[in-house]
Amino acid sequence: MFPRHAWYVACTPDEFADKPLGRTVCGEQMVFYRDGAGRAVALEDYCPHRGAPLSLGRVCEGKLVCGYHGLAMGCDGKTVSMPSQRVDRFPHIRSFPCVERYGFIWVWPGDASLADLAKIEVLPWADNPEWAYGGGLYHIACNYRLMVDNLMDLTHETYVHASSIGQKEIDDTPCDTRVEGDEVITSRFMTGIKAPPFWRMALRMNDLPDDQLVDRWQICHFTLPSHVMIEVGVALAGKGGYDAQPEFKASTLVVDFITPETDTSIHYFWGMARNFKPRDASLTTQIRNGQGQIFAEDKDMLERQQANLLRWPDRRLLKLNIDAGGVHARRVIDRQIAAEKAVIAPLANARTATESVA
Numbered sequence: 351m352f353p354r355h356a357w358y359v360a361c362t363p364d365e366f367a368d369k370p371l372g373r374t375v376c377g378e379q380m381v382f383y384r385d386g387a388g389r390a391v392a393l394e395d396y397c398p399h400r401g402a403p404l405s406l407g408r409v410c411e412g413k414l415v416c417g418y419h420g421l422a423m424g425c426d427g428k429t430v431s432m433p434s435q436r437v438d439r440f441p442h443i444r445s446f447p448c449v450e451r452y453g454f455i456w457v458w459p460g461d462a463s464l465a466d467l468a469k470i471e472v473l474p475w476a477d478n479p480e481w482a483y484g485g486g487l488y489h490i491a492c493n494y495r496l497m498v499d500n501l502m503d504l505t506h507e508t509y510v511h512a513s514s515i516g517q518k519e520i521d522d523t524p525c526d527t528r529v530e531g532d533e534v535i536t537s538r539f540m541t542g543i544k545a546p547p548f549w550r551m552a553l554r555m556n557d558l559p560d561d562q563l564v565d566r567w568q569i570c571h572f573t574l575p576s577h578v579m580i581e582v583g584v585a586l587a588g589k590g591g592y593d594a595q596p597e598f599k600a601s602t603l604v605v606d607f608i609t610p611e612t613d614t615s616i617h618y619f620w621g622m623a624r625n626f627k628p629r630d631a632s633l634t635t636q637i638r639n640g641q642g643q644i645f646a647e648d649k650d651m652l653e654r655q656q657a658n659l660l661r662w663p664d665r666r667l668l669k670l671n672i673d674a675g676g677v678h679a680r681r682v683i684d685r686q687i688a689a690e691k692a693v694i695a696p697l698a699n700a701r702t703a704t705e706s707v708a
């Protein structure tokens with residue numbers, strides 16, 4: 351179960367630059383390509399002729415041509431043509447609201463009539479020349495809520511990421527969790543500690559000494575449907591911590607878009623946005639490589655955890671203080687799913703009534 355009436359990151363433009371991309375989002379099998387005007391399009395990945403996946407076809411003059419017998423599909427889900435056939439009575443396929451923004455392709459898997467562009471997460475750092483962004487994509491065989499739990503409870507860094515960002519002070523420092531509307535915020539502030547290897551590297555890259563004590567912070571923000579943005583950084587100790595002047599700190603924003611594929615798998619778009627040395631492309635690559643290695647460590651843990659939960663579905667999970675962020679985020683998600691059900695049932699009934707009158 352996932353919120354469906356929401357914008358999810360489905361893919362990045364490079365993924366369908368050469369050929370259509372087949373991808374399942376929230377259980378909906380979709381194909382992504384560009385139409386004749388260069389706009390990103392998301393359709394059901396199903397050819398109305400014999401059910402072949404349209405993603406195995408190619409794009410020809412802005413139309414998606416099925417790779418099996420040449421049916422040409424329009425961006426509205428209506429068949430345009432097929433060799434030697436009349437197509438006017440061919441059934442339509444679904445067309446999903448789809449938009450390109452901030453360097454990502456966003457899709458709305460729910461009822462298209464409810465799609466609202468104003469609901470796309472605002473990313474103030476994107477398209478801003480003072481900021482740089484680098485990121486990647488992992489496919490992970492776990493429910494999306496497990497990844498939300500993971501990102502809203504960073505005590506796991508001490509154990510899963512012991513050689514890069516983990517340190518025992520994370521365990522020793524309690525976190526604070528609060529809920530503001532549909533946003534859940536978990537924060538932890540550590541003072542006068544040694545910086546772990548990843549942050550020593552970031553200090554050096556920011557022309558700061560890497561052998562002095564630092565103040566470190568982690569502020570995780572969960573927002574619907576399943577996004578987690580984490581403000582992270584270190585400042586030379588005693589310079590104001592989170593509020594220190596830029597010349598005393600290295601700070602970044604960890605960007606996590608968690609897009610459910612099925613109930614037990616996700617497309618995990620991870621990345622890091624930073625506002626120091628934004629034009630240094632080799633630094634972007636270096637940070638992305640480091641982050642990619644760190645986040646790969648989560649993949650194994652989450653997939654094995656998911657397998658255990660499927661193996662023992664009746665066992666109850668504990669909810670400790672450190673789990674508060676994930677627990678509150680799940681409540682927000684559950685509230686959203688319930689609200690969607692309340693909207694969609696009358697909508698479906700109204701449509702059925704209209705159809706029977708017609």
Ligand code: FES
Pocket residue numbers: 397398399400401402416417418419420421
């Ligand atoms: S299955 Fe697509 S044209 Fe035949």
Ligand SMILES: [Fe+2]
Pocket residue numbers: 500506507510511644645648
């Ligand atoms: Fe992690």
